[in-house]
Amino acid sequence: MAKLADSVQVSAIPSARKRALHRTNVIGWLFASPWAIGLLCFYAIPMLMSIYFSFTTYSILQPGEFVGMNNYRDLFQDPLFWKSISNTIYFTVFFVPLSIFFGVALAMMLNMKVKGMAVFRTIFFLPTLVPQVALAVLWMWLLHPNFGLVNGMLAHIGIDGPSWLGGESWSKPSLILMSLWGIGQAVVIYLAGLGDIPDEYYEAAQIDGANWFQKTRKVTLPLLTPVIFYNLVMGMIGAFQQFTLPYTLTKGQGTPANSMTFYVMYLYENGFRYFKMGYASAMAWILFIIVMALTGIIFITSKRWVHYQGK
């Protein structure tokens, strides 16, 4: 067999090479074909349709008509649209940095080489496995202004606890607290990143007499930056798409006083409760542009702070 391969190579004439090249193209595209079809049907075409819808008054019930920029103009004059944007930005600005800080800290804890780690890792992952509907109920109870566990404990040490989910100013901090509970998925990604750091670096640092703090600052964190970068982008995108928890907590109402109406909740409400699909599509595109712009900014700054191994 090896001989045959040799002889083919030796006698390779341009047309045979062309045919071989053609063959590798065909094989490559055959492997990629499921995704090529999926990309077209489930991403590309829907995206183009969505652009078109955003310029119409389309709803499931009526075919709708072309209205140009009307949806966008109406959106910019819709106070609830702006409210939902400011709510979402508030959540993102606080949640994403906090989730990175706690995510990395927890992952470093869970990466220690002690017995029984599988149990601890499972415990940290638990809140992401519990159904969100049940989590919502648990939090309503924990944070109940009068009978809740949290305010009960605060009262013990003489602090008059806030009304948490019941008040406009505390509802979003409550949601951030709840969401931080579910950072198990991000922790798993950080753990994978920690596992990718070769032991030799730590051994070298050990020989140089570095302490734990120095090792963390000079070895762990720099080498973890690609993973932090990934989680920053994904976390930001996820934060902008916050839906299930506030939706189930407020039964889709965004109460109190719309302080919990997040962007995607409002989008969902327009599209699937009022069937204003054109309006909702315009909202989706504005979201896409915001997310793209922010991702772009993160990418540009990443050259300064993301270090890749071996580069």
Place this chain on the structure above:
Amino acid sequence: MSPIAIKRINRALAYLCLIVASAFFITSFNWLLSTSLKPLTQIFTFPPEWIPSPILWSNYSRAVEYIPFWTYLKNTAIITIASTLGVIISCPLVAYSFAKLEYRGRGLLFFVTLAVMMIPGQVTMIPLFLLFTKLGWVGTALPLIVPQFFGVPIYIFLLRQFFMGLPDALREAARLDGASEFRIYLQIMFPLAKSAVLAVALFQFMGSWTDFMGPLLYLTNEPSYTVSLGLQQFQSQKGSEWGLLMAVSTLMTLPIIVLFFFLQKTFISGITFSGIKG
């Protein structure tokens, strides 16, 4: 102090940190379990009673009759297993082509894949809903299963990173032996990537199992509900059956806890970003 003593103190500190943090995270499940065994009157008491007395096992038997639990469980299992299977079939195949095969347009296709990862699902949500309405799939589980057979960008990306780290030597050897590309993939590369495949399979499994928004959109008639959607039925105008809701939540959470416990090590080792893990 002797080095052994220092080591002991360090270890004790490590466990202390772990246990304190765990207490915070385990509350979710503790409360779930304890509430699932309480009568309605004992649930919202302060100070809370973590161990219910008497333990009300009957919540479980009542819960699975209050909603058609077994039907919902069957629906959830079908969707979860089928979509996970779809991911296992499609994603590694595409990821392998990105990492190891050379063909025209590969770079562009990969770039578009990365771009698609950033698109919020809401952008395509409405047109997809209309597409599935036209196909007559709304009300069935197909919209939650079929797309997975055509690849999921984030899983393709994770798997591609893993394949990048696998050496080319094996592939070259097999090719010289006359193996076709597909056989090389199926018999050599796919088995080598099994920890990465397991990682994405587990992500998909957990995602499908607990998904709320997908079923909310597409499973419009009650007999096709999943468990996570059915949970809402315990909250009604007449009052909420919290104990029963938690009983079903516990039942639904247990299988994935067990799965995660046994697979966590392989799961974590299957995710890689550097592309140089061998």
